[in-house]
Amino acid sequence: MYNSETNQEINRDLSVLVVALFAEEVRSERAAAAAAAAAAAGHERGGAATARSAPAPAPFEDIRVLDGMTASGIRAISALGVVAPADAATGAAPCGAPLRRKARAHPKPYLTEVPLVRHATANDASAAAAAAASSAESFSRSPAYRIARLGLTAPPSSACARTAPRRTYRAAAARLGLPPTRLTVSQRDLHDVLSAASAAAEGDRYDVVDVDPFGTAAPWLEGACGALRDGGLLCVTCTDMAVLAGAQPETALQRYGSYAPRGGYHAESALRVLLHAASAAAARRGRRIEPLLSVSLDHYVRVFVRVRRGAAAAAAAAGSTAALVLQSTACPTFALLPLGAAAVAGAIPSACPETGAPLLVAGPIWSGALHSAAWVERLLAAVVAPDGGSSSGSGGDGSSNSASSGGGGGGSSDSGSTSESGGSSSGGGGGIAGVAARLRTRARLAALLRAAAAELPDIALYYRTRDLARALRLGAPPPPSTVVAALRGAGYRASASHREPTAIKTDAPSAAVWDVMRCWARAHPPAALARGGGGSSDGGSAEREGVARQILARAPLLEVDFGTDGRGAAAASPTAAAAVAPVPAAAAAAVAAAAAVAGGS
Incomplete structure (x- = not known):
């Protein structure tokens, strides 16, 4: 498989940046633990013997x-x-x-x-x-x-x-x-290295384990979770995108324990299949994962997760962050069915609610958050302004999502002990800000982190406007920012995705998404359907035109007035006509950032 210099460099630079922030976080956590232990020892001032008997925290x-x-x-x-x-x-x-x-x-x-x-x-x-x-x-x-x-x-x-x-x-x-x-x-075989570390004492295990193969990393996930100290960082890359994206679902079931769904959301579903496999592997070791950053880049996916101990918490997390995907076989409609959720009458559809077509059951996938918002903000702050306020050409306008992030947490580390920090030397020295200043791919990293900060990490999967428009036989899809504004105006959360420029992530039900599209089609009638079929630009068949007519035949419950500028102001029902101001600027910025990531190389 071809692996270009750009692919290698951004992967390496992103890894360096995350590990640098993780190192500072670990030092802060251990310093806080040491301070708490010292305070507890001082609180028990019953005598010198008590103070001497208190175990000293392990130094960083x-x-x-x-x-x-x-x-x-x-x-x-x-x-x-x-x-x-x-x-x-x-x-x-x-x-x-x-x-x-x-x-x-x-x-x-x-x-x-x-x-x-x-x-x-x-x-x-x-x-x-x-x-x-x-x-x-x-x-x-x-x-x-x-x-x-x-x-x-x-x-x-x-x-x-x-x-x-x-x-x-x-x-x-x-x-x-x-x-x-x-x-x-x-x-050595990596299995042997991980097994030896798993059998070692807690202090002799690794703080960071990076598994970056050509192909799947699934065989090493459980061993890597065991080789980490409590709270350690696991970095994983997988390049078998055809498997993760659902083109070979049986192979995905063998490798990752998940029948990978196939849909327009494949860039994110690949991440969620991998995270589910990592969560299951950690649970087998009595541990749980906390995703810090999960990204889809070019031909691979890359995830950074912290692995923490706790059998009870691991079991609870494994059950609360997994879901099945119900994907329509006739249109982009999908639904999530959380594992372990109490079944409610009518909550589990037996067919596609829009077309009546059969549903394909896939998964389970990770349904929790893809990122830690705090981590993404700190990484972005370091990349955008690594020299304490100067963007140095890395991001241009990149202060939007990181103004209050606190600068990445690297500023105070320079005063630490000499063996820990690395004080400030010429060329931008210690701390994550100094690390970011030396990365050549800062511009693309800034675009990636802005898009990740703007998306809804806790909403699983997305719709693509081009898929929705194709299903309705529309000549051109609506701008993603228009759909985002309409859904937000109706009271739902909505955003773009860090990987797909035309993606719509939302907590709105599929019926509300289709209502927005029905209103758009009413303002922009499909030419192919007006002609009575035939000659459509994408070679649609009579069956697909029948699906489009079936979806458009429903009266929308969510009315959207796109106005002369095409921006949607939505009301929750035809009788509740309160116009809600759209937010095209934020949506457009997120879409532009995603487009920069997708075409950054």
Whole structure:
């Protein structure tokens, strides 16, 4: 499968950004836990013995990363690189500055991307890949190779390299209290690596596990959940989109435990099939997942989830975040049936409510949120203004959804201990803001995160306006912003999608969506139906024209007045004619952001 440079780079940059924010979040959580433990110990002032008997919280020692299918080792090396702390006497960074990525047309090694990473393991079952990652083409000719092997936090400058012998580097590593080797390259089956980590003590497990194969990641999901510490970050990529999108539903059932639905929403249903598989895998280990960011990009899907312990919570989450999909076989109508929900008479349709056609039952899929709104806002804030307010050409107008996000949480980390933060050196240093400043794909990342922030993450699946228009034999679909405005005017929530520019995500029932389309068709009559069929631009058959006539024959219960400008003001019923001001600007911005993501490469 062809994997272009753009695809690799945005995947790597997004991973670097999320792991950087995760590292800062973990440090904050552990600091808060330590403060709470200290406060509890101080509250029990019954004597020195009581204070001595209180267990000291484990100190934050930076995070450990496993790149399970490393190939050339680029991403594992990207995870390394704490900016060197300043020298106590001179205030200058010791012997060198952060390694800068050179502008080349191909992926290359770099070390100074993610602060707070103590150790990275680059694993691959391929002997050639392990050899490349350990010594050859990927980084052995760079100064970063020596630094990775010796555990230094910054590569020496050229002058230092000429004057300082190799033992100086070892001495500096010992002085900084770093392990002798910050990068471990292994050639093992990933199942063995994950099993060994699962059997280890909690503190010896990984904080981040990245599984990024060509094809499906399903075989390693359960092992990866077990190899993580409580609250660890699982990063997963799957490229078998034909399977996840429903073209091969039987294969999806074998791999992911879900009969993948097939519809116009395939970009999102692929994500939800993968998240359901990850949730089920975590539940088998007595854990649950919390999605932080789930995106569909180009030919693959990428999810970032936190894995937390708790058998009872895992069982409850597995039952409350799964749903079956009931998809009409004649039109885009679909409905969700939550697993474990009490059956209500008439709530489960036996046929398509619009056409009477049979329903295809698919799933289960993940029905919970795709993203954490707080995480998306913090990531967006870092990408849009990584230098403390300057967008540096990354996003243009990109302050819309992130003005109050708090800057990504990276600003206060610079004052931490020297082994944790990496203070500020020239070139934009520590914290997630400094990480984002070094990413070359910031413009596309900003578009992606804006679209993700604008969509409704808790609404599963979507309609595409072009599918709705095709079902009604319309010559052109209505603008997505028009449909969004009409549904919002009727009191429903509606938004675009981060992947599909013509998508409509809404909590409105399918009947309300079709009512908007019926009103649009009334204002813009289908030419093919007016002619009595034949000669339609998309080769529609008599059966499809019959479906269109059947849907249009229903009187809409939701009246929409599109006006002369085509913007819809909706009323909840024909008798309740209160015009509600549409919100075309926000909807149009979300659609434009989704279009930028879809065509960003």
